[in-house]
Amino acid sequence: MPSVYEYLTDQQKNNIMSIHVEIAPDYIKLILGLHSPEGETNYYINYEKFGSNTTNVKFDKEDLDPIQHNFVDVFLEDLEMLMVHRKTVLSFIGIDYFRATVDDRARICERLEMSLKLRSTAFPVEGAQFCGTTIAQAASFTRLLDRAKLLNVELMQIVDPENSERFLNEFKSAKAINNTSASETLRKVNRGIRNCIDLIRPNPHIEKCAITFEFFNGMLLCLNTHTELKNNESKHVEYYPHGVYTHIQRVVFPDTDYMDLCLHDIETILRNQSERIEELLILYQVDIKNDAVVITDDLSERIGKILEGRESTLKTKKFSMGSESQKRIMNILSAIDENSLTTIELLNFSKYFTEEFRFEVDQISQTKQWKSAEQLISKYLTIKTPIQEMNVLHFADLEILVEALSSEDVAYLKTNLLKSSSFQKFKISFLESTVDESLHTLIGQPYRIVSDSKKVWYFRIPNTDCYIHVVLNTHDVDNKNPKVIRFTRVAKEDTPFN
Template identity: 45%
Template sequence: MLVTFDEKIIFELECTSARTVERIIYQRNGQFTLITYGQNELVVPGHFSDAFLEDLETVLMKQKTVLNVFQIFSQGSGIAAAKCFSGLDEILTARTLAVKQVQFFKTNVSQGMSMIRYLNADELRHLVFVLPAQPVDFKDFLNGFRNLEEGYRFLLEISVEGIDRDDVIAIREFSSYSETVTNLRIDYIILENRDEFRAILGDKFELQKGIRWSESFRNSMKTPAKEEQPTITDVCEITARSVLENPLLMELILERFECFEIQKLRKVNRGVRKCIDVLKPDPHIEEYSIAFRFLYSICNQIEAHIHLKSGKFKEIKYWKQENPFCQPEENELYYYQNFPDGLNFEEICLTDFESTLRHQESCMEVLSIVYSSEFKKVSYEELSRRIGEVLKRREHPLKVRKLSVGSSSQMEVMEILSAIDKNSLKIIELIPAFHQGYPGNEDIEELPFEVDQLSQTDQWKNAKVLICKNFDIITPIEAMNILHFGNVEILVKTISSQDVFYLQINLLKSSNFQKFKISFRKSTIDESLHELIGEPYRTISDVKKVWYFRIPNTNYFIHIVLDTRDVKDEQGRLKPKLIIFTRVAKEDTPFF
């Protein structure tokens, strides 16, 4: 994702396998460019957009897999965006980009459509334009369609403020490109003279109630005629059942199957299902992620991602109400709320969750349960409790290497954490429910969080990595029980000289310790720190201090960096200060 401003560009890279998002900022700094990555800063010569495009080219040239989403946001006058699009065209001319979905926010339509012709036609499935730069001319879409080669087939979404008569005439011509635009949705705020527009569009479009206008084109490509299949005789069916309902033979078959094949096989008949339930085949799930989306205090959408060890995956979406526009893409399933009385989409999701993981015996790489909300102060306690109950109904605790849990309190986390196998869990990640919004406009606030009870669980005590970067942990450092971790990345409310001394003397004794990165909002660190741990090896302007301490009986040192500089984010708000403890080899120190 990239966000362009008049004076800077924000570049975000999300790695779905590692569940991480890295942000790099390129900002004008006189005749130079200031590049910011986390707490690191680098000044390079030249215009900020040139520095960004050079890095972008490196990233895209080395990209091997298909991107899920490529997003471009334009803020300000659009000058930086225009230069980025020009540079993108040059980059993509040399290397076609494979991406499933492209989203443009407040960008120029002609610029966006020009970029599409350089994308891999076999992979592109979804194209989105949100509030394009004014004035919006729908003829620019038509010009873009004409420049595309054969083979492009994608769903197109357009959100605009208003639609007039000229726009409707241009939109009418979209039907000529039904082989390219398989589905079309146009969202608008203002639409006058509906009766007149209905007459113009004739039977090509359907104007629906409310503020949403949605139209789906019929696919004009003919579907190849299917070869006539031979009728299965009773003898063939009896033979098939004798194989599939035989536990010995079925066991041999299931050894080669994973979750999705097992689910299909269960649909054959009752006898096959019974046989599978007796054998309890491992579905070989690598990662199971569920994201609960809330509107006000009500969950209105759930997204589940299932990745198998073979590399196959499925995305399942559960919706609060039927959305006629949503059409499943490849590897994607949709469930609407057309369920029998007494059931809702949350229960269906949790039932699927339980049945899918019921016989999982091999260790999963990731289990992720996260929440997002349009508004703050939403309670997830009941939902977390139900998820915990599902996991606790298993015959054995679920084996997971990394657990990522979104919550607003440690008790919500406890419901899920306590059901995980204590010997398998290596990484614990605690993340708050995030609030949806435009990148660069996030509402950064303090989110107090306690870990005093979590830190007493067997799962916590056996884990090797702790990540809690967005909560303000208010539990005192000495009460967190974190000395056994190898890697820690946390944000605390406050830190003192005594806390630093406590970590320094204890990490010198730890055989597991690798790196502790602790951000803090407030500090009582003063000159007493020098009396406790000694004078720093190096001091930089009284805001950055460096220490080295030899780890007894080893060729390693603890490298401590205390950074109390006032660093602001792109919105001008102060970032938390930072102290980092790192195990380093002697040859990487000044004492080698």
């Protein structure tokens, strides 16, 4: 019975994009790379030898109950399920046998071959890497891969390199390239830039399109594109720069700029999209103190020009973007059809940005796209612009984190939301507060005082049977948690006045 495979949800299983295995004499590490609009997320599964016939398994950070079987067998049960039931194309599989014992290596290679033979079709993967195997073992696995999907095979630290010529001769449709790492790479020839994407067809019926740029500590990591179709198919492509070369899904494109290639693919993907997509997501995960500023300025401008160059304005229900610059967001937001846009979300642009950073929305809030949207979300990015200057009264739903809120701000919201026909729910978290007893003078005494820090009001909405329910909670533990105020439209029967 597979120990970890059953813990994966169907969504997780369908979104696996890479499998990496590291084998040692007393443990095996399985790394599953799952793609998402924000990039790749890794799940780590460790199979640790405990005695002669017991295995301790750790799934991500959770310790599972010990299993009364050899750790290699437990691992192989899970790996077989991953291999046999895979339907969509895997971007990469890598198996490192370098530290494995000879017996374990032979047993794993044999079981892998048996697992692939259980499939009704050849295993679909774009890139494969083997480290520490014999040529025969690598060849037996490679023969069972889908040749139509396979772009490259990399052999490293081969046990019997003198036999490598046999491997190369068997795969005559591939071209051998010697790397400085003393590995051999098999790469199919006659594949152009268009093979970076397999979604090129009229009206591709895109559900979601995401572009992620990662740049930390002065080191450029990669560009990602993630595209989901309405038929639940998806494609995730990573673009890595390497000198004058570009690596895409571990395929090398000499004398090619990675950004040019990525943007070419984005343009091709979106060119014929005529229907409204669910979400366009642009995420710059950067350290704002480094050279990424210049690069992301250029990238935003070029993405904006791609959208502006379409025959018709791109329609999207939701626009999400993480950047520390209003200018970059406006470059793209202004090129979106305002009549189709319902939700704008401002994302946290960096895992490492300082808490002192504050984000202005004074310019974005004046765009026609902002003014026509129905929902605004900014749960993790602190907005510095005062609430009365943010142009938010037209939104039906609002969930934001702001730097400060005052008694006057609360009164402003109460007065104007009572006049709004679209308002449904506002949740405003705030770090600093000047909300004090003057609020009672501005909006009236609370209907109920729950505690010193929590108060409740009800306000009748004119010419309706609805009320605005206001809950103010200024409780703050050690000044670490934001304070919160909620405005909610409720029916009369859900109030104390029915």
